[in-house]
Amino acid sequence: MSQVTEYSDKVxxxxxxxxxxxxxxxxxxxxxxxxxxxxxxMRMYLDIDDQGIVRDAKFKTFGCGAAVATSSMATELxxxxxxxxxxxxxxxxxxxxxxxxxxxxxxxxxxAEQAIHAALWDYAEKHxxxxxxxxxxxxxxxxxxxxxxxxxx
Ligand code: FES
Numbered sequence: 694m695s696q697v698t699e700y701s702d703k704v705x706x707x708x709x710x711x712x713x714x715x716x717x718x719x720x721x722x723x724x725x726x727x728x729x730x731x732x733x734x735m736r737m738y739l740d741i742d743d744q745g746i747v748r749d750a751k752f753k754t755f756g757c758g759a760a761v762a763t764s765s766m767a768t769e770l771x772x773x774x775x776x777x778x779x780x781x782x783x784x785x786x787x788x789x790x791x792x793x794x795x796x797x798x799x800x801x802x803x804x805a806e807q808a809i810h811a812a813l814w815d816y817a818e819k820h821x822x823x824x825x826x827x828x829x830x831x832x833x834x835x836x837x838x839x840x841x842x843x844x845x846x
Contacts, residue, residue, distance in 0.1 A: 700758070701792035707762035712769050715751045722819065724811020724830060730800045733760055737768075737808035741816055745776045752808065759794055759801035763787050767805035776816075776824055782809055807831060 700708070717723075717738035725736040733756030740749040750768035754760050767787050771779040784802035788794050794802055811830035817823060 697793035698795050700762075700795070703766075703791045704759065704762045704794065707765040707791065708758040711761050711765040713749075713751050713765065713772075714753065716753065717749065717751045720751075720812070722812040722814070722816025724808050724813070724815055726804060726807040726811050726830060728756065728760070728800060728804050731757070733757060733801070733804065735760060735764055735804040735808045737764070737805075737812040739771070739779075739809075739812045739816060741776065747771045747774050747776070747779050754804070756804065757798070757801055759798040760804050762791060763794070763802040763805040764808070766790050767809060771809060776813060779809060779813065780824065780826055782806070 717740060720738040721741035722739045723736065725734065727734050733754070735752060735754045735756060738751045739747055742748050750771050752764040752768055754764045763784070767782055770782045770787065770790060774782070782805075784799070784806040787805050788799070788802050807830060810827060813824055813827055814830055817827065
């Protein structure tokens with residue numbers, strides 16, 4: 694991917710018209726992660742059926758435009774996918790789908806990948822299963838954290 698210095702049309706579209714924003718009642722898995730570099734937060738909800746297919750994904754982001762755009766694209770990419778395919782929705786895959794991000798905003802795209810993994814981790818824990826290649830969330834946010842509650846407002 695060539696280096697980009699400004700937001701692509703796709704990034705602007707997903708920032709201005711984010712897909713799948715919101716919360717989910719009784720999600721199969723939910724993960725909340727924070728970006729160590731800037732302190733921004735993302736929460737990802739996944740609805741996974743009995744066949745292990747991601748039926749729906751929703752997100753809430755307390756972060757910058759690039760974080761909103763990458764979360765939006767990430768939810769679009771994981772919908773209809775198997776768990777293993779959802780695992781492959783890395784920040785690189787999300788950035789490619791958005792036609793790139795400026796170098797200084799690449800760290801923002803990590804939130805989306807980490808939030809998907811955190812939600813899958815939650816799903817796996819609830820169902821007592823192990824997902825190949827999935828590691829415990831690194832920047833998991835304590836759901837009882839005051840700052841986290843603020844973002845629910
Ligand atoms: Fe924090 Fe982009 S500056 S996620």
